[in-house]
Amino acid sequence: MALLNNIGALTHALDKEMERDKSVVVYGEDVGHEGGVFRATVGLQQKYGKDRCFDTPLSEAAIVGSAIGMAINGLKPVVEIQFSGFVLPAVNQILAHAARMRNRSRGKYNLPMVIRMPYGGGIRALEHHSESLEAIFSHIPGLKVVIPSTPYDTKGLLLSAIRDPDPVIFMEPKRIYRAFKQEVPEEDYTVPIGKAKIVKSGKDITVVTWGALVREAQKAIEEVEKEGINVELIDLRTISPIDKETIIESVKKTGRFLVVHEAVKSFGAGAELISIVNEGAFLYLEAPPTRLTGFDITVPLPKGEHHFIIEPKKIAYKIREVVKF
């Protein structure tokens, strides 16, 4: 057991898996010598050599495209995109190839590869350093999209992702990279992809969220529980394939549903969740399934970002609204 923050859990998991499985290679911009701009890969080059952990040219399409080639040729690449806003030059590789190689080759070529990327706002950053693009990747068949919210899950989900025969988009809520620590077991364990986690059971309303907002929702829930509202909180963990069952079962129990995400509202993951709730628990609904999300704008620069960021207060406000409906 070690007390680790989310970044520490990432490094630890990568270290363990590189040790266990010689076919795992880790690379990206500044990932080798420096250990990544967030230091997620620190120490790995020293330990496993420049062949297994290395820096690349500034070239996202080549980073992802070469990872596809490596996965075909027997390796398990785990590549880092420095910020999720910079994944866009690699979108052709991800959507047109990574997602499809298996189907295209009728199962001949699996792509056991992971594309890691810090995402989300709240770090007072420049443009393109704050977006949440999970809905886009989740719309593409053939990809899996995972977002951990705790050090324990970070390790367990990353190990699942690396061992998964399909390509996994691993989105890391960078705002909480160093926000808190948790005991993470030394031993090998995995957290399954495709399974949401009931963080807290409750009976009045189901709140689903992920990433950095799980903690914010927890704070909000503390508030509203004082007022007698009993909330069931679900950490989605995998955005695609989505764990419909857990959500539907919860809403059947509570009759009320709120999804909270930082990505812009329209055509976001919240919409998918609301549709799932409609499809699976319609007759149990006592209030309209509701979303609390980012506005339909580009994440503002730091001097305006406070308007955009979803604070516990806002979540509490929305919970009350849905419960009172």
Add this chain to the structure above:
Amino acid sequence: MALLNNIGALTHALDKEMERDKSVVVYGEDVGHEGGVFRATVGLQQKYGKDRCFDTPLSEAAIVGSAIGMAINGLKPVVEIQFSGFVLPAVNQILAHAARMRNRSRGKYNLPMVIRMPYGGGIRALEHHSESLEAIFSHIPGLKVVIPSTPYDTKGLLLSAIRDPDPVIFMEPKRIYRAFKQEVPEEDYTVPIGKAKIVKSGKDITVVTWGALVREAQKAIEEVEKEGINVELIDLRTISPIDKETIIESVKKTGRFLVVHEAVKSFGAGAELISIVNEGAFLYLEAPPTRLTGFDITVPLPKGEHHFIIEPKKIAYKIREVVKF
């Protein structure tokens, strides 16, 4: 008035607008001399010269990126992406720049530009020639996403798009490029962006669709109306910004809702529509708002595509299901 198919209406609209407005330029791969692989730009180079209608290198990022520069420098570029599957290399330009230049420059730089692209399946084509990516563009603030379904609307919406100060993604359902003709007025007219069209009023169920599926839905409706089901059919026409009002008003009246689209189901535009219905007409709902969509797979090659394509029969089946609920 002239009797035109959808391709004819495109060419006609481009011709008229290039004549009217000298700042309109049209370019893309094979767009100049050949007039485009679908012949949408045929004759324009001869008429307006190689400066205003031209071929480019095979380079989507440069096509879109240069259009951004041109729009900043006083032109109104209308660029063609040969198939929507090939827009992916330009996604960085579209999402990171076209959508944001106005906000980034606080209104100094508008981008009056149009990105045209044939989309959708049903033409027995190779891979990457059949996708429907409207949900992805619609998730990005700053973009407008338009899909016409008739020659009349094609002209009117394209003229709106070219004159719009914001960048417009103009998706053309290629399956019906030459499927039917319609009288298209010679005169200048526009169809407003952001307004859905009630193709047919009805009281039992609201069906929303767009592009090639409008005609398929019409056929389905003919069937079910024989059975006494009275359908309201809405052609969405603009996917973003979406015309919530028309949809919500309709569902308040009918109490039942079906959205039909060809794009894959999960995280698609159907989910957004269902959420809008929940937000605006929840208490009127007599059945779960439902989606009939493509499966969550890559569009199959022709020998399997029949499974994927949404036929009138399938729409009729689903309408009955929702009405009987």
Add this chain to the structure above:
Amino acid sequence: MLTEKFNPLKEEMLNILDYEGNIVDANLEPFIENDNLLKMYHTMVLAKVADIKALQYQRQGRMLTYAPNRGQEAAQVGSIAAIEKSDWLVPAFRELGAWLYKGVSLEQVYLYWYGNEIGSKFSEDVKMLPVSVPIASQLNHATGIAMASKIKGENDVAIAYVGDGGTSQGEFHEAVNFAAVFHAPVIFLIQNNQWAISVPRSMQTKSKTLAQKAIAYGIPGIQVDGNDVLAMYAATKEAVDRARRGEGPTIIEAVTYRLGPHTTSDDPTIYRDDSEVKEWEKKDPIERFKKYLIDKGLWSEEKDKALYEEYESYVGETFKKVEESGLVSLEDVFKYTYDEMTPNLIEQYEEYKKYLEEEGQ
């Protein structure tokens, strides 16, 4: 080294076999085993016959879109013959000759163009990727395959194909630059067939040759007569050897010509003169090679006639099988998106089956 002798900046093209099939410079003639020479020729003829017949089938409405490669047989077969079975082939979409030589069956190729994904599931020992439709994107896969080979300490190289049009794509640049930086054992084979659909080579780029783009990456590049199978072999072999020695990638520009339409949906008369086509027909790569083989005593007109006849019927039979193969099953449509079907897919699959049952289809 050929890449030094034919430095792209000198604007000299490597040519070994002239239009008449005579050796231009005996010093340059590569050594190829007779069996291999014959295998190369056979493959080129098969590619030609299969190509012509595919076009016919398509016109009869029996084949779907097809991308002909008539005229480019030497560029393809000459290059692919220079790698080993254990090496990788990363195709674009118009390299029928290379695929057949690599061991893909014609039936599979036809199945692919016939609109069936199963055509891209090559047998386990054929180290080739499926066709890549998004132009130039496959080059990064080749770079990755080659990097993996190096990382694993194996000796395999990759050869990747791209067109003249493809060199304008950003991914061309990224793949070659990446490969150069990592000394990846990969050969970038540009088939400059003068056209990218209707756009001529001169519109793609202002550089005089495509081979000179190698200079941007600090790697060797060479322009080769792409209709000369021996020159293609020699240049590729040198590049393959260099790659295997750990000296990194090479760009080879094969100057050739697409004699047919871009695909069966294309009408080339809109954008090019028939006289240009006629000019290139004189440079036919197969005729040249035949002459060389006959001169070498390895071939004869009689054998040739017999070979064409054999392939005519082989191609015909193959296509018949393909035509009889029918539709893709519903299960197969769903089965390959993920290693295991997701709950979502299972639900969609079941729901659709129910619909089919109820609607009696």
Add this chain to the structure above:
Amino acid sequence: MLTEKFNPLKEEMLNILDYEGNIVDANLEPFIENDNLLKMYHTMVLAKVADIKALQYQRQGRMLTYAPNRGQEAAQVGSIAAIEKSDWLVPAFRELGAWLYKGVSLEQVYLYWYGNEIGSKFSEDVKMLPVSVPIASQLNHATGIAMASKIKGENDVAIAYVGDGGTSQGEFHEAVNFAAVFHAPVIFLIQNNQWAISVPRSMQTKSKTLAQKAIAYGIPGIQVDGNDVLAMYAATKEAVDRARRGEGPTIIEAVTYRLGPHTTSDDPTIYRDDSEVKEWEKKDPIERFKKYLIDKGLWSEEKDKALYEEYESYVGETFKKVEESGLVSLEDVFKYTYDEMTPNLIEQYEEYKKYLEEEGQ
């Protein structure tokens, strides 16, 4: 022509002013009006002072992320001084000197780094784009601006900046190739400052120079001592004139050095030796230029001291204003996404205002 004399393949770098500020070759000395020389020097000093102070503010927790440009002043000011007011500047993100010379106020620059979009709304007559964060993507905008200028029959050129790291991006390739094909009047100015965050120039590409990448596009390229403001001016002026004559784009590689960290979040000691920094400090572009101006009788140490003092307080006052500028209003956060707010945005705006009212914020 300089681009011929200093052909990148010869691996010779254009240098006019040596480290001591002496003219290396009088034939190469560009003619620049005295006023302009002084404006250039002033701008470089202002950029330096503003840069150093920004770092200080940031360490005091008063500024957000900042990307220092110390050491690159000549590369920026020497190049931008060669274009006209009517020409376009397309920045990357580290060209403070160029922006100031072009007419952007320091207040705006600071506002930008302070995290306020309004810092990118330059006044109507400043033909410059906002900072482009996605590396190299801005180059395509420059190509488009230049193409438009040509299409409209105007005479304006565009100059676009990119780093050594940026040359690895696909968009670099596409933008330059496009510009070359269309003879677009654009100059691609690569500031090769030896590092892309922690990745050294040698890891970005195997080509010896970045200038030689021009050969891939059939356009002129030149490597220039980027710490030599006269060489930068001369090379850029030649490229601008060529562009204006309709002869298309040029690649200029400015060999320079980032003396500071990549940004304020970066710790360069992890990846580079202090000795390297020390070596480059000796090549300081400002000191060299000062010596030249003093020799020319245009400047003195006294004036210099006064200038620094003036700028110290100017920068201090400017930052104070910026610090007092406060937060971005809610309205502004919503107002600029579209020309007109969509119904969706109005709804979200109103709903949020209601929330703020009810929650008493």
Add this chain to the structure above:
Amino acid sequence: IIESSDEGKYEEKDIKVKVLATPVARKLAKDLGVDINQVKGTGPAGRVMKEDIQSYNEKNKDIKESNVFIQPVGDT
């Protein structure tokens, strides 16, 4: 300006005035055999609440029970 609708104009009188209710309330009404259109809503904006349906059901229980042996005529 384009016409928003061109065919199949319905008669306004065909459209029943819609009762406001949540899916849960509608389900309750259905389960109890209550015609929700007959229930007067006491919730916000006249919404039919679950309680409304229950009390309507209580009140009309006798009537309903006494009707058990009467064959319904046409639609109920």
